[in-house]
Structure formats: C-alpha cells, structure tokens
Amino acid sequence: MGCAAASLLGFLGAMVLLFSGAYSLPWTEPVHLILSRFVGPLAGTFSGVVLLRLAGRLTARVALFTAVAAVPAWALALTAAASWSVGFDEADAGQRLSWFGSSSLLFMILGWVAGTVCLAVPLNSLLAGRRSLPVRITQAVLLAAPAALILGALMMMPPMLGVLGAVVLLISALRQGRPVPPPATAPSPTVVAPSRGVGGAALALLLVGLACAVFAVTGSTWAPGVANSTHAMNLGLAYGAFAAIPLLVLAGGVLAPRRGPTTPWAVLLSCAAMAVEGFAQLLGAGHPSQWPATLVAAALMGFAIALPLERLVSGGRLTRIAVVTLMGLAASTVGIPLVAMSAFLAPVGSAVLLIRAWRSGNARQSGVGNVSA
Template sequence: MSPSLRNKYERLLRWYPKAWREEHGRFMLDTLEEHAGDRGIARPGVAEAWSIRAHGLGERATSRWAVVAAVVSLAAYVVATGILLTDVLQQPGAGAARIVLAIFAGPLALSFAVLILLRRRGQLSAPSALWLAAGAVPSWAVAALAAASWSVGFEEADAGTGQTWFGSSTLLFMLAAWVFGTASLLAPVASLAERKLPAPMRWLLSLPVAAVLSMVLGVAAAMGQMMGAVVAATALVLAVAASRPEQPKVAVAEARRTGPPRSVPRAAAARRSCATAGAMALVSLVAGLACAAFALTGSTWGPGASDSTHAMNLGLAAGALAAMPLVVSAALMLAPRFGKVMWISAALLGAGLVVASASQLSGAGSSLQWPLILLAAVLGSLAFALPVSGLLSIRPAVRLAIGIALGLAGFVPGIMVVSAAGFIAPVVAGVVVVMSARTLSRDRRWAHFQAVSPG
C-alpha cells in the first residue's frame, strides 16, 4: 500500500473513538491494507469511506449520547407544552418558539435517541443509522416550516389582509417534509427487508413503506405535541437502563431463585401491613363510591348543590380527599419493593390530591382552577416518577434528576388523572382490596399447610 493510501485510511479511522483505535486500530488498518492490495485501488471508494465513517460514529454514539438526546427532547417538549398551556403563548414570538421546540428540536433529539438505542441493540446498521440521522435534520426543519406557515396563514386569514407567499406555502412545505422524511427512512427500511430479495426489488418494496411511515410520524408530531414528553420520557428510561453496567447473569439468576431471606417475624409484619393496606383501601372504596355518586346525581338531592356542575365539583373535591387512605395503603404495599422513597411519593401524591380538591372547590371558571390543576398534575406525576427513577440508578443525584424529568413529562396525562381522581380512586381501591385479600388468603393457606405437614 502506498503511504498516501495508508494516510487516507488512517484519517478515516479517526472517526472511531481513541480508545477503540488503541485497541483495534492496528488490526483494522492492516486489514484495510490487505483488502486494498487485493483490489489494486489507489484510494478508498465512496461506499467504503461512508461505511468507515458510519461505523466510527456508531462506536462513538454510546448509550450516554442517547440519554443526552432524550433529555434534550424531553426539555423541548416540556417547555413547548408549558408555553401552550399558559399565558406565555400570548407573548410576542412565543408561538414561533413553541413550533421550533415541538416540531423541530423535540422530534429531532428524540429521533437521535431512538437511532442510538436501535444501533446499540444491533437492530439498525451503522450506514443506515447515519443516513437516517442526516436526513432527520432537513425533514424536521421543513416540517417546522410547514407548521409555521400554517400558523401564519391562519393569522393572515383572520386579519383579512391577504396571504403572503410564506403563509400560502403550507402545502408545499408539507410535501417537501414528506419527501425528505421518505428519503431518510428509505435506507433503514430497506436494510430491514428480506436480504434474499434483489437490491432493486428490496428498494422498490421499501419505498411505499417509508412513505407511509414518514406521513405517520409527521402527523403524530403535529397532532400529538402534548404527548411528546411522554414518548421522550420513555426513551430516557430506555436509554438510562441501557447505559447501566450489566450484572453477572449467574448472580442475577441466583438472586431470583433464592430471593431474600424472610423470617417468621418479618412474614407476620408483612401480613399485618397487607391487612392494614386492605382496610384503608376499603375505606377509600366506600367513601369514593359515595363521592362519585354525589358528583353524578347530587344536583337532584344533595344539600348545597345548586346545579349539576356544582355537584360535580363538590363530589370530585371530596373524592380526591377520600383517596388519601388509598395513597397510604399503596405506600404500605410498595415500600418493601421500592424502599422509603414510596413515602416521599405518598406525600407528593397526597399533596397533589389536596391541591386537586382545592381546584374543584374553586369552581368552574375560577382563575385559580387551571393553575391548581397544573400544580396537582406535576405533584402527582412526580409521585409516580420517583420510584421508577430508583430502579434506573442507585446514585441519589441521578435518581433525583431522572425523577424530576419523568415527573415533568408525565404532567400532561397527569392533568387528566387529577381532574378525574374522584372517579379513578374507587376503581384502584377496589383492585387493592382484592389483591390484599388474595395475598392474605394465600398466606393463611401456606401457614396451614406448614402446620399440618409432617416434619
């Protein structure tokens, strides 16, 4: 191999991380030299250079990159949703900022996170992943232009001043975004197709699949902006889980087989906790059903209910407070599995229920109702996120950061949950009552079996 060709290969290998080059670089360079000598080439081909760069970037794109990309996506979606749900949207430039965050920055970072995860799991080849990553940038950029064009055109139509070229180009931008998206998805879809098919047939079959998938992703990004934070949070959980060092399989299997030792006093304490949790859930079940009945029918018979809306508010306010014993019950049952963090979660969820009750008591149309619902949703989603974060990391700072991130992501579905807490709590309480009763029955049968069995 000529020195110039060797230098070109050495420059291409710099796309790999330094640690990889120190371990595998010499062998890789020798292999490339031998392969180039067999072919008699003077410089790397375009396809070969692209493959080396793609695999080098694939080695650099670790699971931590996926974590960073998921965090960026989550932050973009949370801020965009906050702009949409608050009075900030009325400020100059807020609408454009929301479009950039929700249609460009959030989906683009989420695409990178998903690509890295798929690449690390070996489900996507490095060249296909790099092709899709490169194509995602113009695809989401043009999609954001389409959303901005639609918004400008809508405002211009309301003002009656006539449309500018930008406001009237929404369809053109949408078509361009669809074309870019289809082109970027074509290589990954073709790489997943049956390898036995001829290359032209594989690409021809992949084209309609990529076109439909591009359209679905575009519509989902445009219509489901408020749920984007939930998807980004899911990607964050998967990325953090993928970045954790794996435990030895033998140790994990042995721990699952044997389980923690459980003495007789601890078993008795567990039964008492289960019985207490079931009794408290039963209180929430009975009280919650009564509150739900008042919310639905109290306008015809309930004291102090002036109309159906007022009865609904009073019933939901009382139902949220009636769920407090259920919260303590859940903490009793889950604390042995998740640890003391469950009591912090119980305190956050209890505070969220109190705030939700206050939002219902403030009445429909009150200026306090919506801010209180948002606060209750954040507290409730944080309560659910903290135990999950404990499963992903043992470091307190990382657990806290992940818990806050997941909590902020979950506040959108949390709005629906806290608003209907008075109806949801009796259902959950019924499930807890049944579970605790079955657990106590199984423990009693086991204790009886041990008492009557010989030896």
C-alpha cells in the first residue's frame, strides 16, 4: 500500500506541475519528468510485484529480481524522455542537436531491452509448470517485448493514465490487506427499487438534459441574445450542469441503501461540483476564473467519487483519511472531463435511471400478477 501511495503521489505531483502556471519555470520540466517517468512508474512496479508475491504468483527470488531490474529499466525510460525533450527544445530553437539530444532512439532501445528482461523473468515464472523451459522462455520474451514497449509508450503520455493505474494498485493493496471476514449470516442490505415517481422525475430530467445539450450545440443558430457558438456552448454547459443537480440527488436516494452512509456526503460534494462548474461556464470562455473554478469542481467531483471507497480501507481513522484524500486527489483527474462534459453525460444518467425504474415497475407488476393467480 505504501508503494502504491508513493506511485500515486508521484503521478499527482506531475499532474499538479502540468496544470499549474509553474510549468513555465525552468526547474519544473525536469521535476515533472522525474515524477512521471521514474518515481511514479517505479513505485507502481514495486507495488505490483509485492501484490503478486503476496498472492503467491511469484517466488521471492523472482520478485526480488523484477524489483531490482525495474530500476535501470525505468531509469533508461526517464533518460530517453529527457533526451527527447532536450532534442525537441534544441530543434525548436534552431540549434544543432547535442549528443544527448540526438540519442533518444538509443536510450529508447536500451530501455526497451531492459524492460523486456524485467518482464520476461516474472512471465516465465507465471508460465512455469505447463510447458518446457525453452518454450516458456520463448513465450515469455514474445510477451514481454511488446508489453515493455506499450508501458514505455504509455509513460510518455500525460500522467493521467499513471494516476488511474496507481489508484487501481492502491485499491488492490487495500483489498489485499483487509482481513477475511467470517461467513456472513446477516441479511444483505435492502435494495430500494425505483418508484413510479422516480421514473417520472428521470423522464423530466432526461428531456431537460437533452434540451441543454441541444442548446449547447445549436443555440447560436436560433436562440436570441446568443452572440456566437462559444457563448451558446457556455450557456448550454452551464444550464446542463445545474440540471444535473436534481439528477444526482435522485440517484443518491436510489443508491443510498446499497452504498452505505457516505452516499449523502458524496451526493452533496457532486452537487457542489455541478454548481461550481455551472458558475464557471457562466463566466464564459477566456475569463481568468473559469479554469480555476473548473479545477475546483473537478476536485469536488473527485472526492465525491472517492468517498464511497472509504469502506475498502482498513486501519485507523488517520489512515482512512489519508488514503481517501489520496484517492480523491487522484479521482480529480477523472473529475475534469466529468464536470466539463456534465451537460452531455446527465441525459445518459437520466436514461439509465428511467430504464431501471421501468424495469423495476414491470417486475413489481409481474410479482403482483403471480400472487393474484
């Protein structure tokens, strides 16, 4: 869990540098590369190796080799990224490429070879017992080579994918560390089926959400008082964000019996996120406060996503608070597209809730008919 948390902090630090105004400073790019290309991936690799070792999938010797071999593999990946960045800056400035800036391909090949060796050994161990040694080695290398190439390519992208991967590792580590409960005899939580009133409200919200989405896309061609398509998009996104608030309250009422006592707080945070995003869109494109307000909305949405995961965390109160805080910050990266596209996602949520209410209503009618018969 500590390795997964360190990986998450590394990728989150890179995300903060990427989205903050500090990225223009000379020291931020090297720090960003170190966090996103070395610290985050290496700590995530350690976490994955430990999880496989605890699950009994790797022997101690293979796990140790994989962890040690990951260090030069990710170091070479970092060097290749730094070489690429230096070469790009030199070419952009019209300068002659230095030996370091022109050696990106060499470092990439060396990193690919090191990553292939790092992955081939545990893959060979996972294939043990089913095939002969030469066949296992051949298959392990054939699987490890493209896997190393794909992992290296993913790490060259923005650190959002790394954040999501670190969250998956953290959740897996939390579930691994939880004690196995005794066989449960208590009844399962009551599931409240959506009523006709919920279905009617979902239908109304579906129509309102579709109207907001249509206005965002086409409002500039027919709505009076709309200056241009950007203005229409901002207004449609704002109205759609505000219209998503009652939908979230409605969905929270349906899910609360299944998701536990944290659901009302998650709904409150998500509603606050929609309110802030609606305000941000009303400010209009180009307003200096629009992007900061969107980031605040994304952070609120991220914590709304992470809060129900608190039940997976074992340990003391401070441990749970720290882990949920990390997961909330990580989920904020997902919250950015969620709040930005909320006007187009809300009709989808309304449709899902409407279909669920319709199906539960048919099931109740079928049950009543069977009882009457």
